[in-house]
Amino acid sequence: MSERVLVNQLKSLPAGPVEVSGWVETVRDQKKVQFVVLRDETGAVQLVNPATRPSAPSTDSGTDPEQDAAALALTETIGGLATGTFLTVRGELKHDERVKLGGVEIKVGELVIAAAANPETPIAADSSPDKRMDYRFIDLRQRRNNLIFRVQTTLEHAMRTYWVERDYIEVHSPKLMASPSESNAELFEVPYFEDKTAYLAQSPQFFKQMAQVAGFGKIFEIAPAFRADPSFTSRHATEFTSIDAEISWIDSHEDVARMQEELLHTAFQAVADKHGAEIQELFGVEVQVPALPFPRIPLAAAREIVAARGYDIPRTDGDLDPEGERQIAAHVAETFGHQFVFITDYHPEIRAFYHMRDEETGLTKSYDLLFNGVEITTGAQREHRVDVLIEQAKEKGLDPEHLDFYLDFFRFGAPPHGGFGMGLARVLMLLLGESSIREVTYLFRGPTRLAP
Amino acid sequence: MSERVLVNQLKSLPAGPVEVSGWVETVRDQKKVQFVVLRDETGAVQLVNPATRPSAPSTDSGTDPEQDAAALALTETIGGLATGTFLTVRGELKHDERVKLGGVEIKVGELVIAAAANPETPIAADSSPDKRMDYRFIDLRQRRNNLIFRVQTTLEHAMRTYWVERDYIEVHSPKLMASPSESNAELFEVPYFEDKTAYLAQSPQFFKQMAQVAGFGKIFEIAPAFRADPSFTSRHATEFTSIDAEISWIDSHEDVARMQEELLHTAFQAVADKHGAEIQELFGVEVQVPALPFPRIPLAAAREIVAARGYDIPRTDGDLDPEGERQIAAHVAETFGHQFVFITDYHPEIRAFYHMRDEETGLTKSYDLLFNGVEITTGAQREHRVDVLIEQAKEKGLDPEHLDFYLDFFRFGAPPHGGFGMGLARVLMLLLGESSIREVTYLFRGPTRLAP
Known part of the structure; x- marks a missing residue:
């Protein structure tokens, strides 16, 4: 050697x-x-x-x-x-x-x-994506593909270093759970011992909140999450790497947003410094280190901007749709020269039951973060008062008894807290201008893709 | 805030x-x-x-x-x-x-x-381990427990920094697989789309080897692994955090051992520097930064040493048993003043089929690493020649057809390579002198433990 x-x-x-x-x-x-x-x-x-x-x-x-x-x-x-x-x-x-x-x-x-290799190479750089995935171990030999994972390494290490330098604790929350973590839909079941059923964690949501109740203060986790999602879009997978952080003693989601924008600024700077020239050469993309602070637009204002641009959002629930997200991103690029935007002040009807609500407006203290017009994050302050939490769960038609293990966390004291979850592959896809998360995932998993 | x-x-x-x-x-x-x-x-x-x-x-x-x-x-x-x-x-x-x-x-x-907390706190520091696990979110508020996860954070960050500084690539290998990764035993099955069955990865073994075939050179991963292991020992869990590395162009397992000892030396130094005094105060343990190189003892010699110490290993397969491991650790502590020892030169019968064998001795180019008498790692050079690999699989009674997706990796060229897997919780347990991995795991998972 x-x-x-x-x-x-x-x-x-x-x-x-x-x-x-x-x-x-x-x-x-x-x-x-x-x-x-x-x-x-x-x-x-x-x-x-x-x-x-x-x-x-x-x-x-x-x-x-x-x-x-x-x-x-x-x-x-x-x-x-x-x-x-x-x-x-x-x-x-x-x-x-x-x-x-x-x-x-x-x-x-x-x-x-x-x-020695077999004389016949089964794929070429221009083979169909599905064929290339069959032979991903050869596909990854391409310079561009190798670079993707060096960028991933730099991005993650810069984020972890940001957190470690600020005394965050790294946790490894379990992926086997006795109850669903987020919703009963899109859930993988695992037959467990003694005829029990375990569920694969859809997110570390409940467990990273548990760390706040345990007095950890500030935590992060980068780990797999699982969704039995039957969709075949460029942005969905049944297994994905989730980047999560959660912090205590915040005043609102704004404290979470500030941490996340600083984190991304730092991480993108590290990628630009180390791989900027090579990304330019192989992907034709200039890495832009996002200026601080990122623009923030309340959802209602965002919808007005999109309407003024001539796009009529067909959704009736008051949220943006993918085209609406692209429109607001175009507006932000033109107005602020920025690739990121926080959309804030979502109505409780379109958010999870555990999002805290603003006492005056009744809107949730939460945000989505869009990067080049695609949602990469949901962040929020969480409701830590157990009586309010139970009411909000009931409002959503959830049975508090099924949430008992989670509600228990808040019965023995809890600090105000919040955090975000971010999809690693989405960030890489958008950073490198790729068309699908499949191209930036080591081994993609989808409804019809379990191998190699 | x-x-x-x-x-x-x-x-x-x-x-x-x-x-x-x-x-x-x-x-x-x-x-x-x-x-x-x-x-x-x-x-x-x-x-x-x-x-x-x-x-x-x-x-x-x-x-x-x-x-x-x-x-x-x-x-x-x-x-x-x-x-x-x-x-x-x-x-x-x-x-x-x-x-x-x-x-x-x-x-x-x-x-x-x-x-406000409920007036009745359901656990105290001296409650039974099982009761404390029921209320882990309160149990973790103890100073010692908080320290465990700060030590974990420092340990992992030092390891990742060691790797990143040496141009290792971080991978996230899938935990949902179409075939078992290691053995058909102790396997969790997951009903998947279209009546298919997925399996939870028992280790990233095959996928970290895939990265070598993909030309990644040097990689690492810290991620969950799953074993449907029905045992209730202090060292086993159904879900655990596995620390894995794999490198190409090695001459033997010795190159892997050298990397791992340097890695542990660096990581323990970081823990000693940052938490040494507090670990001494709360755990009564002095963190010893292990001297380089760690002692190495071939398995046959280790068995002779154990026999000479008066312990007769009851196993007939030629391996050490837990008491044998403690005996050899005592010998190493007395002779070298060292907490670690590499046991090398295992017979193929007691190793995985993919371990490479030495041409002269016929023994595997592999090692176990013991820390204070407990196995924390298996490392090895892997067999990268597909014809030899198939023969070795057959020898173990494995059907090469079932391994086809893995064998395919080696049909289109492969470098010599090897690596190790290490259990995070075992390292933490032994470093802090704890009696069980349950005490150093954020939320333990076992045959009868799936919650909270």
């Missing part, structure tokens, strides 16, 4: 012996010379080998026949390399400005195949 | 007006004066209020009757405070060396109750 050099380090190394490992991207097997493009997790490099062919034996009388045999074998090996084969090459590094691929090449000395 | 001061900041503030928020830990309601210990996520502070009793009206003729009524009401409120009630207090901070609790106290001015 100690000898291996990463491809992106070659440029700064002196000419001379070197060892690289990676997989075969292309082979160009010409009569006199063979070229292989070898890729590793950091880049691609050209390998070169002067071909030794059996039909043209050397006329040099001083040639070592063993060396000849080795040269013949190497030429044959390289000629037979299938795309995707993983190998290690020891050879001579040469700097040559004429080589387009990084200005260096390696003259092959020794070549060791780790595992 | 802006006015609130955390309790651990009080000591460094000047005397004067201050606002704190937290929950009531104790109330001492004396005739002339009332004391409340208020705790928040950073510490506890004494609140003091000179009692104003209706039976003893002020004789000061200059007293404002309204102020009297307010003072009476405040005294009554404080007298009626139930343990666990969350409240905000505005008052006068006073520094007083005689106050044992931090050398400060706050004379109560105004007191606002956020949510």
